[in-house]
Amino acid sequence: MIDDGDREDLSVRLERALLDADRPAAAAALEQARARDGALVVDRVLVPALERIGTDWERGLLALSQVYMAGRICEDLADALTPGTGRRRAVRAGLAIATLEDHHLLGKRIVSATLRAAGWPLQDLGQGMTARALAARVSEGGIRVLLVSTLMLRAALQVKDLVGLLQAAPAPVRVLVGGAPFRIDRDLWREVGADAMGATAGDALDLVEAWAEELG
Ligand code: B12
Missing domain, CATH: 3.40.50.280 (Cobalamin-binding domain)
Incomplete structure (x- = not known):
């Protein structure tokens, strides 16, 4: 079980790694959160970290380049957060x-x-x-x-x-x-x-x- 304290720690760890543009550290924090939270890692850990980054940028505490790098790193890591089930659906439309x-x-x-x-x-x-x-x-x-x-x-x-x-x-x-x-x-x-x-x-x-x- 992951409690809210752990989740917050991982989200803060992710936020720091993103602001340092430290991709391996960001990947490690996300992987640890995913192992515990499954696909909910996105809404519980990743989105809150990026929202805090957005708020700090709005307050003039961060440069747009930091927000940009944070977004790019998360984009690169996004696919690994939702591993496939191997299922394929056949649709006409x-x-x-x-x-x-x-x-x-x-x-x-x-x-x-x-x-x-x-x-x-x-x-x-x-x-x-x-x-x-x-x-x-x-x-x-x-x-x-x-x-x-x-x-x-x-x-x-x-x-x-x-x-x-x-x-x-x-x-x-x-x-x-x-x-x-x-x-x-x-x-x-x-x-x-x-x-x-x-x-x-x-x-x-x-x-x-x-x-x-x-x-x-
Ligand atoms: C990262 C970021 C960037 C990065 C984007 C990198 C990238 N590759 O995506 C960069 C640096 C490029 C950027 C640029 C800009 N940004 Co920006 N950015 C952000 C930030 C910090 C995080 C956004 C994010 O990626 N969140 C994480 C994702 C996963 O969340 P999400 O998109 O909401 O998606 C989740 C759900 O909403 C849902 N969802 C999403 N789509 C869909 C679709 C469907 C159908 C469904 C069902 C669900 C769903 O699922 C997702 C997972 O749960 C936000 C701050 C914030 N509070 O959101 C500002 C923010 C969005 N940016 C903002 C602004 C103003 C800009 C710029 C204009 C800045 C500038 N002066 O140049 C430019 C504009 C770029 C453009 N033309 O689009 C403002 C927008 C204000 C507004 N109301 O319009 C925000 C809110 C920051 C702020 N507080 O002012 N930004």
Whole structure:
């Protein structure tokens, strides 16, 4: 059993290693947390460490380069946090993920690794896309379930345009959104016209499982 004290220690150890750009120390802290916490390590240890880094940066205590390195190191380590089950699902319709006008990629990376580890054949449509370009890719690719990951409020608001453009898609598309703006404002997903929101990568998996019929 891991108690909250241990979890906090590991999260603080991870935070220090990230700020020192010490990749091996970050990997060791994450591995120790994963051995105890399983896939929940992301929400219990990694996300809190990055949120503290973000807050300190906002307060002028850290340089953007430190935040950048912290994000890059976590991106490199993300796949190892969600080892595959070996299961493969055969689906007829497409399942895809993208970020809209946003280059914060870690959330997308972790959600993608979680879905793929559970056997879902998820397509990555890209990052920093405009609503128009993304809607076109979705229509061309026969995508029926689209996940959008955001960290900037501006990107979250773009979902409204995307949903409007997707009305013209050849078949209905379900849009699942996630990321900080939707966690902070729990009604935002409805306001932008999404079909659902998830607070964690685990929620993304539960919702995709619930919508499995859509995917054939
Ligand atoms: C790391 C980081 C960066 C790194 C990104 C590195 C990378 N490769 O991703 C760098 C340095 C590049 C960066 C740049 C910038 N950043 Co920044 N960044 C952060 C920071 C510290 C952590 C974000 C993070 O990676 N979290 C960890 C991931 C795993 O969490 P997550 O994305 O929320 O994902 C989890 C869930 O939300 C969920 N989830 C995510 N997506 C989805 C999707 C679905 C469908 C579902 C169901 C669930 C789900 O699952 C994940 C795991 O549980 C945050 C601070 C914070 N409080 O979040 C600021 C933050 C997001 N950044 C911010 C800003 C302003 C910027 C810059 C504009 C700074 C600048 N002046 O240049 C640029 C913009 C870049 C761009 N155009 O996109 C602001 C955003 C403010 C706002 N409201 O819009 C924040 C909040 C910092 C702050 N407090 O001001 N940033």
